[in-house]
Amino acid sequence: MSSTSQLAKRFREVLLDGLWIANTNFKDQLKDVTWEQATIKIGSLNTIAMLTFHIDYYIAGLVNVFEGGDLEIRDQYSFDLPPIDSQEQWENLLNKLWKDSERFASLLAQMPDSKMNEVFIDEKYGTYLRNIDGMIEHAYYHLGQITLIKKLLIN
Template identity: 35%
Template sequence: MKKRINELIRLLSETFEGEPWYGQSVMRKLENVPYKIGYKTCVPDSHSVAEILGHLIAWKNYVARKLNKDENCQIVIDSNQDWPSIEIKSRDEWENLKRELVAAQSEIYNFLDKIENDNFLDEKVKGKNYTYEYLLRGVIHHDIYHLGQIGLIESQLKRKEQESGVFKA
């Protein structure tokens, strides 16, 4: 039986592309972010929405590799691997970045679909001192945390860019 795995899949999906109780999911929020502000920041030396997406992709890929028991997979916090420098110059680049995010999320779903029972969730992640359930709950929390940042950046830039026509009223 995989009751806990199915619940984690539901939570992952709700947060990423569904309708969570707290507002918009990651993908719904990104539908409202025009590509022309994807590389902009509110505060100098802060991350852009595009960089946050690169960060989410990096960690989703990390989770997928850990689920596949890749003991050697590591991310150095605050490195270029953790926070890739991304600049969006066109709508196509923006759409490609979002597709890359969806693909990374899909890798997690694909893995979990193949698991036959919840016992896997209680196993320790290879090379770590936490379980696969903890890892999966962490990626959900990570999405929610950065969803808040994306919303803040969007609202701040919306005020700044309203007159430029980037945001349609």
């Protein structure tokens, strides 16, 4: 299996279907969350909806680069979630995350292994490999937060 296929598999595990590292994934954790639960603010924590938007913001930004576009995402906008006032809006956000995640994994699996050592947009960002590994680690970080927030909501 190529390195890029292995990375795509790791990415899918955290977002869509894996159980290996955290014994869960985004899709599993978010499948039964209502829009009301997703938007409840607990203390100073981000909401589940904000974290969902945040992780998709970065995934969609990298997909754009993978498809030949510019790096248009900026950290300062990564939590700019539009208001969610209905189950339909929440489900639209979730569907966007699943679609963007599938696209990310598919594009990554198609990349040649040699691409992993190339500079990602600008030398200050490091290589493709560094950014893809970072995306996977970033996703696990926020998956942990979502899991804990769900537990707080239930209790």
